[in-house]
């Protein structure tokens with residue numbers, strides 16, 4: 001199995017593309033979903049956030065008050081680092097388990113869907129390739145304003161807070177241009193899917209895993225026979 005990164009600018013169509021890959025039966029590991037899961041009540045990160053940030057960043061039902069926490073970390077780089085140091089290792093662990101799960105199921109590749117794929121840099125060295133979803137600037141702004149019910153000023157501020165889309169595009173192996181119709185986007189997704197599905201890169205990991213397994217079981221059986229030999 002090999003890993004493919006999927007990212008894009010805010011509201012350029014990453015989720016739309018992700019759904020199109022899902023329709024082609026490609027497993028998606030969604031960083032946003034995992035990030036929400038690891039802070040649920042009862043989870044280790046949830047407890048650590050309470051300890052470090054206090055009860056006030058929680059709702060009565062034990063869930064995080066995301067809006068308030070968002071405001072706190074937006075205005076304080078130290079707090080942001082502190083929160084990241086709590087959540088990032090948990091997210092990383094959870095993603096590793098998901099990768100193992102899909103590897104066990106025999107998938108050729110899995111897509112790591114993350115809005116901050118390049119910014120966080122955590123997975124970049126493990127990816128075989130990256131896909132960036134792009135669209136025209138004014139369209140990005142319109143879609144963001146419409147989807148999130150934002151004023152133009154707020155939408156521009158959110159776009160500006162991210163790594164420029166042009167920089168993401170320069171780092172990408174594949175760019176999906178999502179300024180046209182959904183059919184246009186679907187056609188590009190299918191093209192990339194066919195390339196990835198025809199790649200033999202997944203064999204490298206399978207063969208390496210097989211060799212490791214053979215070495216391990218071989219080693220264990222030598223140890224057992226040595227231990228129990230008269």
Ligand SMILES: Nc1ncnc2c1ncn2[C@@H]1O[C@H](COP(=O)(O)OP(=O)(O)OP(=O)(O)O)[C@@H](O)[C@H]1O
Pocket residue numbers: 008009010011012013014015016017115143144147178179180181182185
């Ligand atoms: N090709 C398209 N034609 C028309 N509307 C589109 C197209 N692609 C996406 N949209 C719409 O644009 C908005 C943003 O798309 P989407 O949610 O997929 O973006 P995103 O990159 O995942 O956003 P974010 O990273 O902010 O969650 C949505 O309302 C979606 O329905």
